[in-house]
Amino acid sequence: MMTAEQSTYAYLAAYPTIAASLPGSDLSWLQQFRNAGLKAFEAHGFPNLRDEEWRYTNLAVLNKTQFAPSDNQEVDAGWLETYRLENAWNVVLINGHFSAELSDLSNLPAEVSVQSFNAALRNNAEALQTRLGKAVADDEHSLVAFNSAWFGDGVVIEIAARHQMSKPLQILHVVTASDALAATRNLLVVHDSAEAQIIETYVGSADSYFSAAVNECFLQPNAELTLYKVQAETDKACHFGGSYVKQAQNSRFMHHNFAIGGLLARSEIHSDLDVASECRLNGLYLGGNRQHIDNHTRINHLKPQGISREFYKGVLDQRARGVFQARVIVAEDAQQTDSEMNNRNLLLSNDAEIDTKPQLEIYADDVKCSHGVTVGQLDEKSVFYLQSRGVDEASARNILTFAFANEMVDKVENSELKAVLLQQLLARFPAISL
Amino acid sequence: MLSIKNLHVSINDKPILKGLTLDINPGEVHAIMGPNGAGKSTLSHVLSGKAGYTVTEGSVTYQGKDLLELAPEIRAREGVFLAFQYPVEIPGVSNIYLLKAALNAMRKHHGQPEVDAMDFLTIVKSKVKLLQMDEKFLYRAVNEGFSGGEKKRNEILQAAVLEPKLCILDETDSGLDIDALRIVAEGVNSLRSPERSFLMITHYQRLLDYIEPDMVHVLAEGRIVKSGGPELALELEEKGYSWLEGKAA
Structure with missing residues (x-):
């Protein structure tokens, strides 16, 4: 090498x-x-x-x-x-x-x-x-x-x-x-x-x-x-x-x-x-095997009254690794900036990993900015609830994972693309037919 | 239908049920009452197959099968239904999807084809009407943002669609106002049939005003300390549980 x-x-x-x-x-x-x-x-x-x-x-x-x-x-x-x-x-x-x-x-x-x-x-x-x-x-x-x-x-x-x-x-x-x-x-x-x-x-x-x-x-x-x-x-x-x-x-x-x-x-x-421009970033990353999926974003509020919304979700299984590195910068001149950032991750295996790093750099004083990150596993109470309704455990886990990820597919307005993504998601998490 | 013999159950080595025996015949409605901490919810969880409970002694036979050997989903497909005390919210999974997935899992288990989409909708809508629910609930995420009463009604809606043989109602009356209680009770009563049995777990007598049981049992300190007809519930309402608790020993 x-x-x-x-x-x-x-x-x-x-x-x-x-x-x-x-x-x-x-x-x-x-x-x-x-x-x-x-x-x-x-x-x-x-x-x-x-x-x-x-x-x-x-x-x-x-x-x-x-x-x-x-x-x-x-x-x-x-x-x-x-x-x-x-x-x-x-x-x-x-x-x-x-x-x-x-x-x-x-x-x-x-x-x-x-x-x-x-x-x-x-x-x-x-x-x-x-x-x-x-x-x-x-x-x-x-x-x-x-x-x-x-x-x-x-x-x-x-x-x-x-x-x-x-x-x-x-x-x-x-x-x-x-x-x-x-x-x-x-x-x-x-x-x-x-x-x-x-x-x-x-x-x-x-x-x-x-x-x-x-x-x-x-x-x-x-x-x-x-x-x-x-x-x-x-x-x-x-x-x-x-x-x-x-x-x-x-x-x-x-x-x-x-x-x-x-x-x-x-x-x-x-x-x-x-000035007064708007930036909305939605994302979904699905990693399995030894995949490494890195998402890097930077929203640079240079002037006043900008709006930014960022929402990324990740599902990582097996030995996959995800990276979410997101920076929102609010310049001194960018007063009345309104910014929200959110990153939610689902780890399906003990060997999966997510490195998530939201960064807010604010140089203006009159702004509204927030960020939040979660990393978790499937809720076992939900898995049992589905099982108690006759759904086998593997399907129950797939249904819940699908539901977690589908929130991002749901935001796609183009119906043809949405259908394609839905099929890809279902292929990844097969469950009882929709 | 259901035969529980000398059931002992522990959680983390702490004994909760200590020799519970109970027989339920087809078509019967049994109520289990008892003070907090008597093991009422443990009983419902063990019957439905929730993890975390160790059966140390005794047996549970359901329709001739060893119920405790079956995975939770197999119990459900065989006709055991638990209406949860605290129904779980599942964002992203619609009610109608869950109902269809559950019904099809059950049909597949019994060698039947998947339900026809139109037939399914007709069945579900008639049950929704029965429980005086808005059809919009079908398209909302399971229990997400539902009020306490709506969640309990939703549990009964699932029972109505899945048509179980043994229906376990765990504190179904808790958190319900009187109107919601009446609607839920009407829903349950409409499900009563000579083939279907009910096990109602409740702390209070008031649910029994609306759903009349064949038998009432008092569960205290992990076993049944007294059994009787519906009049026992009234007696308990009057005297409380303390006079019975010594009898467990």
């Missing part, structure tokens, strides 16, 4: 041959952007346990295998269809590359622009230049920097002012090649008073791979974005997915995060809130 240093050098050594095939190799500003990312990665390697924001998540597995970009576009079409939402437009990325053939953007209104990162570079590079790296910088941590250097494609979405999307856009991130690195950079702009619904689905058919997506989201004044993320990677996959959001005044950002797959998964959601 390689040391972290050896691994970093191996990635760096492979980079020059990869670089030529990356989009924008002929654009000097993008070259500079990538080089800055490469330097930051070179200086630090992948984040490690000494980094405060990574102290519970060991990325050693990324050093074991050298993941490499793949231009393989093969996919089992029948398998893929099981993940495609019907009542939605779909963008399909295979091994980190946009597939025009598999995407379905028919009848997309002119107010909704969806193109691959490569196409956006050809069509309007200047617009990309003004946004890229503006919602998150390479100094956030070295995985972001790694993404800046290595990303091979992505999706660029713009919703015109005052437009309300009639159905959601699903972005299907699919990895089919073994040991592939699927690094994407995605940009999303929701203009003034527009309303957008986006669903990210992360799946794979390969055994081991590394999916690394960075989303930069810009919400203009009065804009509304509902972003769903379903992370259902294979059980040997590594996943990193971050959404970094800039919220202009009176904007609303709603996020629903379902983390159910992967061997090692880290999700980040950071949002910067301007």
